[in-house]
Amino acid sequence: MELNLETARQVIKATEERAEQVGQPMVIAVANDEGNLIAQHRMDDAWLASVSISRNKSYTAAALDMPTHELANASEPGNSLYGLQTTDDNKIVIFGGGYPLEKGGEVVGAIGVSGGEVSQDRTVAEAGVEAWEELLSEGVTADD
Template identity: 30%
Template sequence: MKRLVLSLVLIVSMGVGGYAANCKDLPSEADLRAAMIASANATAGGLFNGARMWAAVVHRDGEICGSITSTGDPTQVWPGSQAIAKAKAYTANAFSLDPLALSTAMLYTFTQPGHSLNSLGQSNLFNPQFLAAPTGQGGGNNQIAGGLIFFGGGVPLYKNGKIIGGLGISGDTACTDHEIAKRVRNNLGFNPPGGATADDIVYSPPDPPSVFAHPVCLNTFRNSLFIGNEAPASYPKAP
């Protein structure tokens, strides 16, 4: 019996040690919150200027290292954004490499109907088991939540030119989510080798046509410059 207990203790210790080692180079939840607060202002755009966000970080194996809201009251951030932030972190990490940083915004066009990766979203489904209670922080640490998101807000994280994980931000428009994610990553020093804008969002228009294009959102800013607003929907007129 003692031998069994000792074996279990060793297994748990090894698991915790492996988790700590994989997460130790990534930002803490406190660092994430501070960086989100510092990044939110009028040039973030969107509905709330980036002030009501969920953030999540995963390590290279895709396990959640931390998640937190930018506000002290998580109920004042969209509850649905917790799952989206975790899935964005997972996606950005899952499809980026040392020489190729792919933000979730860059995957938008590829995954639309008629494009080559249209069914990609069915390949790694999100596991809702790893969500925190609506009134609580965190949830699912040391677990792979999965989930794939193909609009702005997820960016890969790098250290010394090597990818070490992913960051997901959600709580505003997809365009503002991307801006905040980009700012948080830059403020904390986790940019890819090509710099802060290596995997930046592409808007077409006003940018030239691109396979990496993402729609313009409501009150869209990029790198503190106003881009425009989402085009209003048009519907066929009744005869």
């Protein structure tokens, strides 16, 4: 079970609309359950660095089956995951903006958003999660 390109585009569109409401250009990445990129969109004037950061946030959320902001405390010095962000070819992100996308309790993909303050990235990414959940309820999503 994996996300398809059309569904990823719909999630990105809804996410971009929230970024416009926040007033911050963002880069939005949607990955499959293995963290491989399905689609990515860079809004006009979004930071170039956000291209790789958003992709890595989606990778992290998919690879670890959790939102990236949940890794912050555990990866501080002295805690059990200290240094986590230096592993996996430095693709692990330990700050907010990456969320898994679930279907039937299973992670089938992830979204990563970068371009603003962490709180903005989270707010915008959460719009993508909401769009995914709406698409699920309409039955217009992943291949089975």
